Amino acid sequence: MVDDAIAPAKWASRLRRRNAELPVNRFEMRMRKVLLGVGVAILAGVLTVSYQVSRGNSDLKQVLAKPLVKQELVPTVFSGSSSYVYDNVIYVLGGSGDSLRRRFAKAAELYKQGLAKKILMNSDDMLMEYSPSIGRNLSHNEWATGKLAGFGVKEEDIEFVVVEDVLWGTFSEAKTLSNVVSRRGYGSLILVSSDYHTARVWYSFSKLMRRHNVNLYIYPVKDDPTTYMLLQELIKLACYRVFL
Numbered sequence: 001m002v003d004d005a006i007a008p009a010k011w012a013s014r015l016r017r018r019n020a021e022l023p024v025n026r027f028e029m030r031m032r033k034v035l036l037g038v039g040v041a042i043l044a045g046v047l048t049v050s051y052q053v054s055r056g057n058s059d060l061k062q063v064l065a066k067p068l069v070k071q072e073l074v075p076t077v078f079s080g081s082s083s084y085v086y087d088n089v090i091y092v093l094g095g096s097g098d099s100l101r102r103r104f105a106k107a108a109e110l111y112k113q114g115l116a117k118k119i120l121m122n123s124d125d126m127l128m129e130y131s132p133s134i135g136r137n138l139s140h141n142e143w144a145t146g147k148l149a150g151f152g153v154k155e156e157d158i159e160f161v162v163v164e165d166v167l168w169g170t171f172s173e174a175k176t177l178s179n180v181v182s183r184r185g186y187g188s189l190i191l192v193s194s195d196y197h198t199a200r201v202w203y204s205f206s207k208l209m210r211r212h213n214v215n216l217y218i219y220p221v222k223d224d225p226t227t228y229m230l231l232q233e234l235i236k237l238a239c240y241r242v243f244l
Contacts, residue, residue: 064230068237069195070202072218074115074188087187088116091177093170093201094163097128099194099223101147106221107192108151116190119153120180122173123160170197171244174204181214188215195220196230200237207244 074088090110092103107119121144128143130136138146141160148158163176181189189209193201198220209216225233 060227061225061230064227064234065196065225068197068199068230068233069220070198070218071220072202072216074110074190074217088190089181089184089186089188090116090119090190090192091161091173092119092121093173093191093193093197094122094124095194095197099221100144102221102223103192103194104144104147105151106219108148108153110190110192110219111153111157116188118157118159119148120159120161120177122163168204168240168244170200171204171240174201174208177205178208178212178214181209182212186214188217191216191218192221193218194223194225196223196225196233200233200240203237203240204244 090107092100092107094100095103110116111119124140126140127137128140129138131138144160145155145158149155161176161180163173165172177189189205191198191201191205198218202216202218205218206216
């Protein structure tokens with residue numbers, strides 16, 4: 001009788017222990033997937049580098065960059081429509097000086113084509129190049145405004161958005177912009193970034209834009225990353241797909 005009475009309590013205790021272990025097990029499974037994805041990316045990089053060395057292949061970068069590039073262009077039927085222009089916004093992803101110059105040129109081109117009325121970008125307090133006319137280094141925002149204005153964008157159509165600085169930089173930009181676009185009621189968001197960065201940008205933004213009724217487009221800008229940078233981006237993309 002005593003054993004029969006204790007049995008249910010033992011089973012209940014085992015069940016509680018099992019349930020308590022489930023989150024840990026799920027986390028371990030996710031970590032295994034991450035490590036597998038990173039391992040595959042690293043292995044792919046090693047194999048391609050080995051192939052280049054053994055065959056003298058000069059187009060290694062093209063092989064590595066191919067899965068990293070995403071393009072989704074605005075349908076030409078909408079170009080020049082005044083109602084469409086005011087319903088759209090362009091966002092330039094953050095980056096380094098040289099890459100940003102190229103991205104600004106593309107964003108200004110789209111702006112002048114009439115695809116959007118306003119260009120947004122990440123606000124940054126870092127210092128850029130020295131300006132002899134004002135006797136100090138330009139802030140990032142001053143520098144960016146000057147470059148875009150030089151490409152023919154009106155200063156009143158340039159706006160900086162504060163993005164929270166967290167571990168997942170591109171995903172943070174996607175999270176901030178999805179809220180901005182939804183709050184302001186934009187109909188379309190046009191993204192501009194370096195070509196080898198666009199797959200990760202598209203993955204992040206499309207994941208967060210699902211809940212909003214917003215059309216999403218992306219324009220890759222030709223860049224010149226090193227082989228190491230491409231391998232890094234492959235690993236980052238693999239981590240994004242597993243973690244996010």
